[in-house]
Amino acid sequence: METLQTTSQQTVHAPQQTNGLPKVIVQAVTSKKQLAQFIDFPHDLYRNDENYVPELFIAQRDLLTPGKHPFHEHSKLQAFLAFRGNEIVGRIAAIDNTNHNIFNKTNDGFFGFFDCINDSEVSQALFSAATKWLKERKFSTMIGPVNFSTNETCGLLIEGFDGPPVVMMTYNYPYYVKLIEEAGLGTKITMYAWKIIPQYMNDRPFRVMTVLKERLTRRNITFRSVNLKNFDEEVKNIHAIYNSAWDKNLGFVPMTEKEFEYLAKDLKMILDPDFGIIAEENGKMVGFALAIPDINQILRKIKRGRLFPTGILKLLLGKKKINGVRVLALGVLESHRKLGIDACFYGELMKVGRAKGVAYGEGSWILETNEMMNAAMRGINADPYRTYRIYEKEI
Incomplete structure (x- = not known):
């Protein structure tokens, strides 16, 4: 069976909430079943949003699978899922883009494929898992969201939520801005789409x-x-x-x-x-x-x-x-x-x-x-x- 890249830290536990909800557990994606859950999570998260556009499952599966997409010939990623009890409540991928760092002479790590319920505990647990994975590989910076680089879909939508995205452009809930900034990330660059x-x-x-x-x-x-x-x-x-x-x-x-x-x-x-x-x-x-x-x-x-x-x-x-x-x-x-x-x-x-x-x-x-x-x-x-x-x- 083909598997995704594995990590030494398979599970991350967030602190117990005082409101009685189950603790958040972040797991590394290592199997085909988990990969399918990773791809399908946004469909459930956005099921009531008329502007949401689902990615083709087969395209996302190939994009994220070593041996299917040529990105994996020079770089790697680790996908993570966040669970609260038996329910998936978020996802993220930590990305090691070797070619980016060689070309730009940098030491950057990346995150992408970020989707999350409107809950700071969940987002913090996801970013902690991604940060830990990147730190283990000695990166000094985390940049994102990019899936895998600026050659693919990238960027967080921060203005213009009144319609569906066009082809190969991202879409997200407005509250993602708060979740990402609460994780300590600041603006690197702003980009425009012109109609x-x-x-x-x-x-x-x-x-x-x-x-x-x-x-x-x-x-x-x-x-x-x-x-x-x-x-x-x-x-x-x-x-x-x-x-x-x-x-x-x-x-x-x-x-x-x-x-x-x-x-x-x-x-x-x-x-x-x-x-x-x-x-x-x-x-x-x-x-x-x-x-x-x-x-x-x-x-x-x-x-x-x-x-x-x-x-x-x-x-x-x-x-x-x-x-x-x-x-x-x-x-x-x-x-x-x-x-x-x-x-x-x-x-x-x-x-x-x-x-x-x-x-x-x-x-x-x-x-x-x-x-x-x-x-x-x-x-x-x-x-x-x-x-x-x-x-x-x-x-």
Whole structure:
């Protein structure tokens, strides 16, 4: 049987409460049964929240299982479940991201997959277990929530709880802010999600794009859509751009070839090639932009993230009805920035969105310190409608 990473401390007991409730016990996840409980806990926690979107069980299982996801080839994690009596009341994962620390020359530990009832005793017990695991590995800092890094879902939602999250974005109860800050964590970075409504957009991006494209053509920079018939080669080149264009972002860690291929394989199933735009100079890729359909419109209807027996039909039949997108990535090689390529990407994505009748788009996430991207969002009348935060503390 495959098992998760084990830890020397299998069980953590919290102090007995004075109100007569059973003590909180935190257990390390070491079996397939416990992993299933870890994945399913949020479904029960959010069962009355209409904005909750369940993760697909099979995707979460593979993400968290060594031998299934390439993250585990270079790093490790330990998942924990909190029990009060026989009831699961919280979960967390402590994460050792080796590649992050090598690339950034840091000594950071991480936490992720945090979900908890509104109870400080439970959250404190979970953070104590995660902190202990990280301290045993000599880390000096705990950062999160990240699942596993900024290349995957990350950040705590702190503003904008009035609707479901878009694809590959996080969602949580507002009280998580209190629980995390009570555990001694403070703000590391704030991130924004910008909502773009086509009917409120001005036409400036299209006018600018026309002028810029003429100028860029003179230096042999052209634009095209992703070629799905040559997908493997496209992924290889986009991977190189991704690792180069984002390398100075806070907390960035390069994706390995296997990690990027794993992500690309998943995205290919929902990708509309018209929303994948590539910039080339003399036939060599220098930038790309990617918007993906907001498949959360369908996933929120799939009970407990199970594709069978009916979830797969909802997925297949609902794909064509999706009317929203998320701008997942937009990057240009440093040598080709400030030429207007990014502005052309904005214009092209909006042009495609209007043609396809897209009702909304989300640009996310964008660091609060990224003045250029935030200014670009303001310039097209986008709304900074959601705010996320990554926390940290010394341990």
